[in-house]
Amino acid sequence: MIHTTFPATPAAAPPRGVLASLSLAMLLSSLGTSIANVGLPTLAQAFGASFQQVQWVVLAYLLTITTAVVSVGRLGDLLGRRRLLLAGIAVFTAASVLCALAPTLWLLIAARAVQGLGAAVMMALTMALVADAVPPARTGSAMGLLGTMSAVGTALGPTLGGGLLAAWGWPALFFVNLPLGAAALWLARCHLPADREREGAQRPRFDIAGTALLAATLAAYALAMTLGRGQWGTLNAALLAGAALGLALFIGAQRRAEQHGAAPLVPLALFFKGPALGAGFAMGALVTTVVMATLVVGPFYLSGALGLAAPQVGLAMSCGPLVSALAGVPAGRLVDRMGTQRTTLAGLIAMATGSAALALLPAGFGVAGYVLPLAVVTAGYALFQAANNTAVMAATALQPQQRGVVSGLLNLSRNLGLVTGASAMGAVFAWGAGGQGVVAAQPGAVAAGMQATFGVAAVLVVGALGIALAWGGRRHRAASRSA
Incomplete structure (x- = not known):
């Protein structure tokens, strides 16, 4: 059996x-x-x-x-x-x-x-x-x-x-x-x-071909983003092209698996039957890219532009994880009370506000102009993360047998945001600093790089906010039609 x-x-x-x-x-x-x-x-x-x-x-x-x-x-x-x-x-x-x-x-x-x-x-x-x-x-x-x-x-x-x-x-x-x-x-x-065992149902086979294709695709993308420490070259471009090709092959393999009645690694129907999933993954990748920018750019700005010593840099940087740790549980309670849509919007608005403040305030307000907006960004991220994770997992209520792969996709969107933020936002920082070596750059150039980085970060969060509003409007129209 x-x-x-x-x-x-x-x-x-x-x-x-x-x-x-x-x-x-x-x-x-x-x-x-x-x-x-x-x-x-x-x-x-x-x-x-x-x-x-x-x-x-x-x-x-x-x-x-x-x-x-x-x-x-x-x-x-x-x-x-x-x-x-x-x-x-x-x-x-x-x-x-x-x-x-x-x-x-x-x-x-x-x-x-x-x-x-x-x-x-x-x-x-x-x-x-x-x-x-x-x-x-x-x-x-x-x-x-x-x-x-x-x-x-x-x-x-x-x-x-x-x-x-x-x-x-x-x-x-x-x-x-x-x-x-x-x-x-x-x-x-x-x-x-x-784990409860149910008899009489055939267990779907694990999608080995899809797993190999997805692993190769993700490895190529992650290596393209990490090798060279932000300096793009021929190898990075080749890896990125390989990742794009691998993604196309993976999607084709998943479609063929569904057409032949097999169990694909990632059921593509999830993204069409539940728009919350695709929206949640996209927003998660965007905002995690912004969070990674605070970790990559922050130390260079605090030491290079504000002249802080290493212990002071560490103390200022600890503000982000500390706020995130303190805000996590209250953010989750707010989600239970207010619902996922409103708390998602509130978290994204806070992140956009904090990112814009990071682009504008530190030059005139010093360390306080960095730490306070950073606290707003990380508190907003804690609220967004609790709401987004809850919304995406709730979207699998009718398919509990797919919660594992959906949870894996949520974590994947976070990791892709981290590796993209480390490379892409680091490149924006270097470009904003005038293309000079960041370590040897003058304080004014470092401050310019900071402004460019978090200007782009604010745009990314606004993009996530647009996705959230579109998703909420679509859900509202669906509810109106069903009523």
């Missing part, structure tokens, strides 16, 4: 235990990114490697997440989200130990890729499991909590990593995941609802 897995009923697990296990899984995946960054100089010295070589310790993790997050979300739909999340936490924890014990840099990079696979599972399935296990009236609050834990992991990484490096050396950056991963595994086993 062939079995198909479906999520158990929400009553199968106490909500607090569910949220605790999913929150710790989300924290681990975000901590895995930020904690390694602070150790790159130490790793370069320990392995006698260049910066270009040790940066693959970070890139291997991010590239694996980007290429695998949709596929593992789909696997969760087919095999059972609870059991795959448990496997993902175990892989992440075991790979962390391998990272700490790696005798060479290239073995460390390979272990980081495996760690990224575990992180992709955790990222893809946490939001899907929230939709499975948390009542709809509390989904916004739960999404806000996950956003908070992601921000906490990002903010905690540099501080925790610095302390671990000073006390025990670079292996401690990865050994710290052993107790945290064990705790996450225990909580998930105890509290997540079991």
